[in-house]
Amino acid sequence: xxxxxxxxxxxxxxxxxxxxxxxxxxxxxxxxxxxxxxxxxxxxxxxxxxxxxxxxxxxxxxxxxxxxxxxxxxxxxxxxxxxxxxxxxxxxxxxxxxxxxxxxxxxxxxxxxxxxxxxxxxxxxxxxxxxxxxxxxxxxxxxxxxxxxxxxxxxxxxxxxxxxxxxxxxxxxxxxxxxxxxxxxxxxxxxxxxxxxxxxxxxxx
Numbered sequence: 235x236x237x238x239x240x241x242x243x244x245x246x247x248x249x250x251x252x253x254x255x256x257x258x259x260x261x262x263x264x265x266x267x268x269x270x271x272x273x274x275x276x277x278x279x280x281x282x283x284x285x286x287x288x289x290x291x292x293x294x295x296x297x298x299x300x301x302x303x304x305x306x307x308x309x310x311x312x313x314x315x316x317x318x319x320x321x322x323x324x325x326x327x328x329x330x331x332x333x334x335x336x337x338x339x340x341x342x343x344x345x346x347x348x349x350x351x352x353x354x355x356x357x358x359x360x361x362x363x364x365x366x367x368x369x370x371x372x373x374x375x376x377x378x379x380x381x382x383x384x385x386x387x388x389x390x391x392x393x394x395x396x397x398x399x400x401x402x403x404x405x406x407x408x409x410x411x412x413x414x415x416x417x418x419x420x421x422x423x424x425x426x427x428x429x430x431x432x433x434x435x436x437x438x439x
Contacts, residue, residue: 259382263306268381271345272309273299274338280311280374281333282325282351290321301336302363307378309347310354312363312370314438323372326351332376335384340395342386349379368438 239245251257264272277295284290294300294311302310311334313323326332330352336345354373363370393399405411409425412418418425 260380261382262379264303264309264378264381268345269303271336271338272301272303275336275345276300276339278311278334278336280322281335282322283329283331284325285328288325290325292322296365300363300365302359304359304375309376309378310357310359310363311374311376312360312365313372313374314365314368314370323353323374326353326374332374334376342389342395344384344389345381346384347376347378347381349376351376366438 239248276298277293278301279291280294281289281291294313296312296314300312302312304310330350332349332351334347334349336347351374354375357373360369360373363373389395406414407426408429409422412429413420413422413425420428
């Protein structure tokens, strides 16, 4: 039988009380070490929610330092050409609250930033986010409300960065997944070509 948790009190009784260090580690401005982390991070996850509560988590990646620190309470994340669904961006227009997790390959801790976001279609700082000759098509500007480091336990449990645990061929190729699940009109051979070397070459165009 399923037993649900239905109150904050029940949840706290089950999980216990956080240690003082965990409870009070949040900050509202970026430390110099946060800036260094952002300068080294090539990847982050952006969590958003729409006005109706529906959620989205989108990956963002670029060369290390792709997130630009504008000041101690403001960062900017560039957008590159993608699938044009804009799920997270539509959410931001309806509900500006965002949650970010920044990863550095090989590190088992992460940097988390929560704040309020807005979409900017152009600004002078776009010139500082050019990659391979391409300016971002827009940027998420986030006003930092909470920043803190998250512990390593999830990465240690999952052994995420240990190469001996990597099995990328456990599932069919991207092209086969698309053909099977999405049933597009293209043939499998056409999809294999699309997701082949030309796909890598076109990620900034």
